Structures are given as C-alpha cells and as structure tokens.
Amino acid sequence: MNLADTGLLKGREAVTDWKSFDYHEIDKYPETKWRRDVRYVADGNIVTSAALTSGIDAVLYVISQQLGEPMADKIANEMHYPSYSFVKSPKVDPYYVDRTELIFTFNQAYQWNKKRAGVFL
Secondary structure, three states: OOHHHOOOOOOOOOOOOOOOOOOOOHHHOOOOOOOEEEEEEOOOOEEOOOOHHHHHHHHHHHHHHHOOOOHHHHHHHOOOOHHHHHHHHOOOOOOOOOOOHHHHHHHHHOEEEEEEEOOOO
C-alpha cells in the first residue's frame, strides 16, 4: 500500500497481503491491476509481494535475476527454505477471508494491553 501511495503502481500489476483485499484498501488504487493468484509480481523494475513469506520468494526471484538461478537456489538451500518452487512460478490459489478469519478481526478490533499471547486451538 505504501508503494501504491507514491503512485509508482499506476498502470502496473501488483500484489499485496490478503487482508488488504478483503478490507477494501485496494479500492483506493483503481489504476493498479491487483492480483490475488500469485505470491509476488515482477512488473518492470518493481517487485511486490503478498506477505512475509511471499517476500522471501520475491527476494529470491530478484537474486535469481541479478545473480543467476544457481545463486538463488544456493541461498534457499542454505536457509532451508522449503518453497523454492514459487521462485520459478509464483502462482497460487487465491486466498479469501471467510468466517475462520474471525480471530484476526477480533485481534484488530480489540487491542488489549497483553503481557502474554497465545494461540487458540
């Protein structure tokens, strides 16, 4: 969203995290073609990624373009990155928020002064 705010994504394809799609933040940027079906998008000299782990894919993609595929593969192996296949093909099934994401909404709505955090199982 920060990159879109600068105007650098006008007329380009881009991707952002799944929360932005479902909370209509992308509606502010109608001149950008937003993708839901990839982990990262390389459009010219700008690479955008969907979220944290997708950012790893995007960085490995940039490394593969700048320093070659063997170097990107070596780095992925050294960091034991299990999803290197996304570097060659970032395609994924689109993610949509459903009622199972309710905990995310509650966490955003109610920011308590917590000293501990846990995971509801």
